[in-house]
Amino acid sequence: METYLNTLLNAVESRPESVFENNELHEMLIKLTEYYESPLWMEDYESDERGELPKELKRGVLSEDGVYLLIESITEYIKASGNI
Secondary structure, eight states, rough: OOOHHEEEEHHHHOOHHHEEEHHHHHHHHHHHHHHHHHHHHHHHHHHHHTTTTOTSOOOOOGTTTHHHHHHHHHHHHHHHHOOO
């Protein structure tokens, strides 16, 4: 999921429309959103808070705002482009 988050952040930064034009990116967004909204994200977050995950593991996807802000950016792009 960390890879999905970073890939999508890069895509949104360079060309937000690519998330909808590229099937692979769109699928990543769907899977990342499903993960973020699932109990698994909270389980992973709590495991991280307890120090159970390796310190060298990248954990941007477990930040409380990382995925939310990505989704919010995409939503704002859609609103600005008139697709909602």
